[in-house]
Amino acid sequence: MQPFSVTEVKDNISGINALSGNSKAKIIGGGTNLVDLMKMYVETPQELIDINHLKLTTIEVHLNGGMRIGALVRNSDLAYAELVRKQYPVLSQALLSGASAQIRNMATVGGNLMQRTRCPYFFNTSFPCNKRIPGSGCPAINGFNRSHAVLGTSDKCIATHPSDMCVALTALDATILVQGPAGERKIPITDFYLLPGDTPDIETRLQKDELITGIDLPGISSGLSSHYLKVRDRASFEFAITSAAVLLDISGGIIRSARIALGGVGTKPWRSYEAEEILKGAPNNAQSYQAAADEALKNAKPQKYNAFKIELAKRTLIRALETTGGKS
């Protein structure tokens, strides 16, 4: 690793000041992603700002329904919180499908939101990579790209966003709370992540000197059913090949509303408004599920080794809809 210093901060403002004061500073949460990347020289911060003592560790219920989750809540605490399991089972399922118990015990909400792609070329500094070094090229496009994205790619980068949690949050219409030198602001998660386009190095709307303080989840009606399904190469400790987070509101055999997000296939956690449109007002049956899945993957662009993801993502979504909607 490149040598670095550690600064422990006790309140949000000192954290933000420390960030603005040093362009080579980085926040460390649980460290489960950042430290790995530092060992690989993908990240080379000179200063680590340890935010683990900030008071961002609570889960609070909003008066109007919904919930505010502190940025330092550990993934396992969030997954096992009684309120989350009751109100947002899809979030709990997504969290528990990720990584391993040990990593979930360390990983924070803020860190999970900001975790970086698992593209193996990105992880290896002896390869070029547009995300690491803009303009250097993308070896994944003509390389081994089985794990890469089929939605939202560009000719500069095809890296998948790896998070499970973020897929559930995307379906739940979460809002990300950030604080910077100019104060606090809120960014809907669906706007938070950027497509790679020509600048795959810029991944989110978070500014260099901003801190994520938490997320807000809107309340959801109690009649809603939801499910998170993840397909992977082994039963645990494994990122998604494809995944789907689904929320359905069904009455009288008709889908009144649907929220759909996909994982493992997009360059960002992938919300499919198109599929939701198809389902809205449609009968709750297999044909509707299939139509929604076809629509969700309509613009998918396969690479040499990941073409199968298009069909698998459709089937994953269909299975998640079947589980949620009770029809197959």
Add this chain to the structure above:
Amino acid sequence: MNELIGKPVDRVDARLKVTGAAKYAAEFELKNLAYGVTVQSTISKGRIKNIDSTNTEALTGVLAVITYKNAMKLQVSTVPGSGRWAEKDLLPLQNDKVFYDGQHIAIVVAETLETAQHGAALLKVDYDEEHPVVEIEQAMAEAYKPKGGSQYSRGDINQGLQNAEVKIDETYSTPVYHHNPIEPQATIAEWTDDQLTIYDGTQAVYGSRNLIAGMLGLGADKVRLICLYLGGGFGCKGFTWAHSVLAPIAAKQVGRPVKIVLDRMQMFTSNGRRSRTIQKIELGASLDGKLTAIRHATNAETSFVDEFLEQAGRSSSFLYESPNVDVSHTLVKLNKITPCPTRAPGEASGTYAFEVAMDELAHKLKMDPIQLRLANYAETNPQNGHPWSSKYLKECYQRGSEIMGWSARNPTPGSMKEGKYLVGYGMATAVYAGNRGSASAKVRVYPDGHAVAGCCTQDIGTGTYTILTQTAADALGMSMDNVIVKLGDTILPRGPNSSGSQTAATAGPAVRAAALDVRSKIIQKAIADKKSPLFGQTEETIVVEDGRLFLKSDKSKGETYGQIISRLKVDMMEGEANITPSNRDPNKEPNPNRFAREDEEVDRKKYSFQSFGAQFAKVLVDPQLGSVRVSKCVGVMDIGTVLNPKTAENQIMGGMIWGIGMALMEGTMYDPNNGRVVTRDLADYRVPVNADMPEFHIEFLNKPDPYISPMGARGIGEIGITGITAAIANAIYHATGKRVRELPITPDKLL
């Protein structure tokens, strides 16, 4: 004897291991230790144009940057008993040529590991890059048949195929696998004057010592190698790789002891691999299932710096009876590191392809897969007509199918269901050679009544300490608590490598004969000693239990080892054995140890030694998502005497788990353009985790092999991984009707 052999005793080193007291190679704390980190090539072929070490050398704490420009010269070892240097034409840091990605091209030595790592990262290397050969398919035109015994035929293969009423002709492929023992490669080297001590994780303590000595231009007596514990090896610690000589070079150059530990990524580039294979199999059979022809042609890969063949077809030449057999192997040279043995080299990949082909034949014949194997059962070795030393494979099939509930299997693919899952049952034959080599051992008994057995072999993690403690204690008639086994140190008498599943079958009889030898010597002393209650008796009338020697006919007449030796006023009594099995040369001096002599007198050339087994798997396949769950694995093994059911089951289960990995998820991926390793960690290179584990049922027939040795035990380390991969692949076919002939069978291949 107190019949310790065959008891499920706990590992004697378990406590040391779980408390961290067992010292692995990297854990010796030497004074003034410096740390070496290797820098590796980032191209697959070319030359080093320039190495700029300015930034590295400017770091405080960096002691040396060693490259081909300033490294000590190495030579080819001529020391007798040298082990195998992994890459014949590539001695590290001797010139500017690069043959593969991840080749060590420099070492940075520093005061701390962190400084050495950072110094390594700061080294700038420029190359003249050339176009590498990266996949077998690219170089098929240059494929060649390696020399040696890898081509085999009998009868007339074309005739056999022509005469067949049913035929199979399919091609199977297996990817590159990496060993990934949990203990990475590690070496510490320390010079004291012209004496060198090496702490190294190696499966060949004795051979590696001699080899390293020779490469450094020293006599074997100048080097001591110590390897007390290994955290696995699976073959990657069998040959000697560059880091083991780079540590002594670096230590010499900085005048301090140096430690080099490869990191996990380097475990994917710098210590061999299992070759990819492409195997074309043709089977011909008559309608009653009799094999009229077997053709097994393997394409494997080697490197530009040495030759290693994954001999996938080897067991196809004798596994079943058939008059017409043709087994061939070809190699292609790639710009990748030289492959090397990986758990069950040959058989792991070979039985996958061959036993899947047999399953395809069974389905085509509409015959039960077990029946097909029984119809072609080889009662003797079909290669040479030799009898098997012992073979109970029929019993394995029988018992395995009972445990599996095979009779409930509806043979039609896709016909069995549990909820939304398709259910499949598959089986395959497991096979691995019953190897045994030469070994020496010494056993000493001390006046306080405890014994020490010594043999320069090593415990790769399989339980060698434990079974040798059982063996020595059993032969001496002592409790295990009073027996200490010493391994992994070249000051001990020469023992076997841990390769070819030979350690137990080789070291065990030597320790036994040495223990019987010292026991006999002590008894002789007692019966000649007027002060002994055993005075005047004959050896045959005396038995030993719990360290006390007494008359068979009168338990009250006797005394302990300690009492006898104490009276003799000697430091200890020693027994020794040097055994070369089948050493029946009449011109040679007979073996002075009578137990060793009796052992050597068995004419082993008359027999074929093979272990066998039957492996079964049940899978649940989600047809919509293509995911496979192995729900039950059954292995029934015929491996001769089971020395310790706990360590034995452990070996078989470990092998079967690896087979699950081979079947469903494992495989190293290389960049298709430049041949560099892409999957370099245990997240991208998937091995099964606990959540993937099925129910295991492992049984042993425990029928002693009457010829392998007086102990009757053949090896067990590798057979567990053979057959199982095919059993799972066959179960997937049975569940889905889809035949995937390219491993691993990931969800995408079942959509």
